[in-house]
Amino acid sequence: MSLVSSQNVPCVVLNNGRQMPMIGLGTWRLQRKASEVVRDAIEVGYRHFDCAHIYRNEQGVGEAFNECMEKGVIKREDIFVTSKLWNTFHHPSMVRQALYTTLDNLNLDYLDNYLIHWPMAYRDGEDLYPKDAYGFLAFSQIDYIDTWKSMETLVEEGLIHSIGLSNFNIAQIKRILNVADIPPANLQIECHPYLNQKELMQFCKEHNIAVTAYSPLGSPSSPYKKPGEFPILQNPTILQLASKSGKTPAQILIRYQLQRGNVVIPRSSGKQHMEENLKVYDFTLSDEDMQVLDGMDFGGRFMLMIDATGHPHHPFENKAEFR
Numbered sequence: 001m002s003l004v005s006s007q008n009v010p011c012v013v014l015n016n017g018r019q020m021p022m023i024g025l026g027t028w029r030l031q032r033k034a035s036e037v038v039r040d041a042i043e044v045g046y047r048h049f050d051c052a053h054i055y056r057n058e059q060g061v062g063e064a065f066n067e068c069m070e071k072g073v074i075k076r077e078d079i080f081v082t083s084k085l086w087n088t089f090h091h092p093s094m095v096r097q098a099l100y101t102t103l104d105n106l107n108l109d110y111l112d113n114y115l116i117h118w119p120m121a122y123r124d125g126e127d128l129y130p131k132d133a134y135g136f137l138a139f140s141q142i143d144y145i146d147t148w149k150s151m152e153t154l155v156e157e158g159l160i161h162s163i164g165l166s167n168f169n170i171a172q173i174k175r176i177l178n179v180a181d182i183p184p185a186n187l188q189i190e191c192h193p194y195l196n197q198k199e200l201m202q203f204c205k206e207h208n209i210a211v212t213a214y215s216p217l218g219s220p221s222s223p224y225k226k227p228g229e230f231p232i233l234q235n236p237t238i239l240q241l242a243s244k245s246g247k248t249p250a251q252i253l254i255r256y257q258l259q260r261g262n263v264v265i266p267r268s269s270g271k272q273h274m275e276e277n278l279k280v281y282d283f284t285l286s287d288e289d290m291q292v293l294d295g296m297d298f299g300g301r302f303m304l305m306i307d308a309t310g311h312p313h314h315p316f317e318n319k320a321e322f323r
Contacts, residue, residue, distance in 0.1 A: 034060025
């Protein structure tokens with residue numbers, strides 16, 4: 001994968017020739033109205049937006065896109081938009097309608113990037129977290145291989161430019177590659193110094209799959225149990241590197257991912273932090289700094305998806321295979 005420039009943010013060139021800005025705005029659990037956050041992000045220079053049906057805020061994101069396009073602030077081709085197919089829509093007959101819903105919510109006529117959000121299928125229906133008679137998450141046995149083939153059709157029709165995966169392990173990606181007419185262009189995974197994903201990144205590099213790091217700042221507002229003695233943004237090692245570089249801890253963590261070749265999608269609801277998160281190209285972490293950050297890894301995962309434990313396609317239960 002090579003790099004080109006778009007605005008003031010470099011882009012990675014995907015395996016289909018499409019360009020993906022290396023810094024985007026994550027939209028999970030936004031702490032302000034989504035339309036306001038996205039308008040602010042566009043104003044300060046963001047052109048890559050990471051969305052998902054399960055975030056339940058795509059309509060607000062779409063309002064901002066529509067307003068900014070009507071005002072001439074951006075054109076559709078100026079922005080790169082990712083969304084994700086939720087687990088209750090894995091059946092091949094449901095993939096198209098799920099995409100139409102997302103496109104309608106986002107006020108777009110195509111997606112730049114569409115990912116299978118998780119390899120596990122849930123029972124279809126209106127409930128996004130369906131429960132069985134005993135109160136446990138209701139699974140479906142639909143194979144993500146069949147889901148992938150339906151997504152390929154949507155690429156051929158021009159409704160999606162690139163397709164990829166999220167939260168898949170190496171064995172699962174291999175299964176996709178073995179049947180794919182259109183290979184995955186992108187893998188989105190949790191990635192930060194506590195979980196550096198070195199082996200998975202190497203696998204993706206060998207197969208020309210761009211990696212996007214989510215929760216690069218340690219997911220500070222995540223509702224789930226936090227691994228490690230310190231939140232990443234408050235880890236003494238990170239604070240020391242920030243002080244030495246004259247940068248914020250968040251800028252250190254974003255720069256860490258960029259120097260590893262990863263696309264990064266930090267979430268911020270505050271305009272000042274959005275601006276700071278883009279200002280990471282005026283310094284470089286030394287090889288020694290990078291080794292220190294790599295050495296912080298202990299497999300500390302925030303997004304465990306514990307409710308789906310026992311699903312035959314749960315990606316994290318065989319940790320050796322995933323990491």
